[in-house]
Amino acid sequence: MLKALIATVLGLTFLLVGMYILRDGLHRFAGSHLAKVLLKLTSTPNRGFFSGIVLTGFLQSSTALTVMAVSFVDAGLLKYQNALGLILGSNIGSTLTPQLLAFPLGEISVWLILAGLGGYLLFKSNKRYLLLAIAGLGTMFGALELLEAAMSPLVEMGFVRKFLLQLDNNYLYSILAGTVLSAVLHSSSAATGIAMILTEEGWFNLPASLAFIFGANIGTCFTALLVSVFTARAAQRVALFHVLLNVFGVVIFYPLIELTAEIISLLGGNLSRQVANAHTIFNLITSLLALPLLPYASRLLERLR
Numbered sequence: 001m002l003k004a005l006i007a008t009v010l011g012l013t014f015l016l017v018g019m020y021i022l023r024d025g026l027h028r029f030a031g032s033h034l035a036k037v038l039l040k041l042t043s044t045p046n047r048g049f050f051s052g053i054v055l056t057g058f059l060q061s062s063t064a065l066t067v068m069a070v071s072f073v074d075a076g077l078l079k080y081q082n083a084l085g086l087i088l089g090s091n092i093g094s095t096l097t098p099q100l101l102a103f104p105l106g107e108i109s110v111w112l113i114l115a116g117l118g119g120y121l122l123f124k125s126n127k128r129y130l131l132l133a134i135a136g137l138g139t140m141f142g143a144l145e146l147l148e149a150a151m152s153p154l155v156e157m158g159f160v161r162k163f164l165l166q167l168d169n170n171y172l173y174s175i176l177a178g179t180v181l182s183a184v185l186h187s188s189s190a191a192t193g194i195a196m197i198l199t200e201e202g203w204f205n206l207p208a209s210l211a212f213i214f215g216a217n218i219g220t221c222f223t224a225l226l227v228s229v230f231t232a233r234a235a236q237r238v239a240l241f242h243v244l245l246n247v248f249g250v251v252i253f254y255p256l257i258e259l260t261a262e263i264i265s266l267l268g269g270n271l272s273r274q275v276a277n278a279h280t281i282f283n284l285i286t287s288l289l290a291l292p293l294l295p296y297a298s299r300l301l302e303r304l305r
Contacts, residue, residue, distance in 0.1 A: 007146060010146060011143050011144075011146040012143075012185075012190075013143075014139055014140075014142060014143035014146065015139075015140055015143035015144065015190055015193060016185060016187070016190060017136075017139060017143075018136045018137065018138070018139030018140035018141075018142075018143055020136070021132060021133070021135060021136030021139060022133050022136030022137050022139075022140065024129075024132070024133075024136075025129045025130065025131075025132035025133030025134075025135075025136055028126075028129040028132075029126060029127070029129040029130045029133065041055075042078060042082045042083065042085070042086050043082065044082060044085070045081060045082050045084060045085035045294050046085060047082075047085070048082045048083065048084070048085030048086040048088075048089065049085040049086070049088050049089040049287075049291060050089060051086060051089060052065065052085065052086040052087065052088060052089020052090040052091075052092070052093060053089040053090075053092045053093045054089075054093065055089075055090070055093065056089065056090040056091075056092075056093025056094050056096075057093035057096045062090040062091060062093065062094035062188070062220065063186060063187065063220055063223045063224060065086065065090045065093075066087060066090060066221075066223075066224040066238075066239070066242050067223060067224050067227050069083040069086050069087065069238055070083075070224055070227055070228050070231060070235045070238050070239050071227075071231075071235070073231075073232070073234050073235040073238050074228075074231040074232050074234070074235035080234040080235070080237055080238050080298075080301075081294070081298045083238045084238065084241050084294055084297065084298060085291075085294060087238065087241055087242050087245060088245065088287040088290055088291055088294070089287065091217070091245065091246070091283040091286065091287050092280075092283050092284055092287050094188060094189065094220075094283065095276075095279050095280040095283050095284070097189040097192075098189055098192045098193065098196070098275070098276040098279050098280075099276045099277075099280065100137065101140060101141070101144060101189075101192075101193050101196065101272075101276070102196065102269075102270075102272045102273040102275075102276040108138075108141075109138045109139070109141035109142035109145065110138070110142065111138070112134055112135065112137060112138025112141065113135045113138040113139055113142070115131070115134065115135075115138075116131045116132060116133070116134035116135025116136070116137075116138060117131075117132070117135045118131075119131030119134075120132040120135065140193070144193055144196075144197060169208075171207065171208065171211040171254070171257055172211075174208045174209075174211035174212045174215065175211050175212070175214055175215035175218075175250060175254075176215060177212060177215065178191055178195070178211070178212035178213055178214065178215025178216040178217075178218075178219060179215035179216065179218045179219040180215075180219060181194065181216065181219065182215070182216035182217070182218070182219025182220045182222075183219035183220075183222035184219075186220070186222070186223050187220060188213070188216040188217050188219065188220035188279075191212070191213070191216035191219065191220075192213050192216055192275065192276070192279050195209045195212045195213050195216070195275055196209075196271070196272040196275045196276065197272075199271045199272070199274075199275050200270065200271045200272045205261075206261040206264065206265060206271065206274060206275070206278075207257045207258050207260075207261040209275050209278070210253075210257050210260060210261055210264070210275075210278045210282075211254075211257055213275065213278060213279050213282070214249065214250045214253060214254070214257075214282060215250070217246040217249065217250070217282065217283065218243065218246045218247060218250065220246075221239070221242045221243040221246060224238075224239045224242055225239045225240070225242070225243060227239070228240075237301040237302070240301065241297060241301060244297070245286065245287070245290055246286070248286065248289075248290060249282055249283070249285075249286030252285075252286065252289070253282060253285075253286075260278065260281070261278075264277055264278050264281070
């Protein structure tokens with residue numbers, strides 16, 4: 001059992017390290033002009049919305065983009081109303097990583113790592129960082145394989161089985177667990193990856209997994225919220241909007257969890273793909289519903305002192 005626990009910790013560590021390498025490689029590949037590009041692409045809330053989708057899909061981190069937006073608003077470089085559109089788009093862009101992780105590529109993870117690191121060491125141009133990102137993606141695939149193998153013995157433990165059973169039977173517990181895990185890992189993508197494993201192995205039913213990833217979307221707001229504590233009021237409103245957006249989504253989807261799970265299952269694919277699809281649909285619908293409400297949300301946030 002100790003070996004399984006150590007393997008689980010290593011799996012989580014490799015998952016987070018791989019995610020960091022992926023983000024860092026893509027960020028370095030984008031170059032130092034990213035901040036200037038971001039400012040140009042957020043001149044209006046609508047442009048910020050579409051820019052948020054593209055940039056988060058590229059950077060693989062809604063948290064990084066949200067923290068960046070909070071910093072720009074705090075510095076007076078970006079209007080907080082335009083930053084709200086960026087946050088909406090970032091929620092959609094963040095769904096790309098779970099979709100990639102749903103592919104069964106664990107067997108070639110070593111080759112991705114070797115090819116990525118080899119290319120990073122051999123090439124001297126800016127493209128080497130793109131290869132570094134590939135190594136990070138391979139590390140994440142390998143980490144999920146390790147986690148899947150390591151968790152099997154752990155689930156046989158009585159208190160773990162009891163805990164998972166509680167999550168299966170109580171969607172509020174699942175939301176809370178997803179929120180806490182995502183906040184601790186600073187990543188909804190990592191939390192969603194774990195939910196994919198638990199569902200694929202039959203330890204989560206699909207509705208409980210949906211509730212878990214709904215909570216993970218709330219938990220991922222923690223980092224930006226923490227960063228905003230010592231910023232100007234406008235920047236704090238941006239971080240608060242990120243939280244309210246995901247709470248808004250959970251309030252809408254919570255009564256429809258079982259219906260949503262049925263619809264997701266009709267779309268087909270293995271259980272990992274279904275969880276990834278649920279994550280995408282949740283963020284897509286939540287952001288599209290909130291987009292026309294941006295002016296009202298902006299005025300509401302301005303009233304907060």
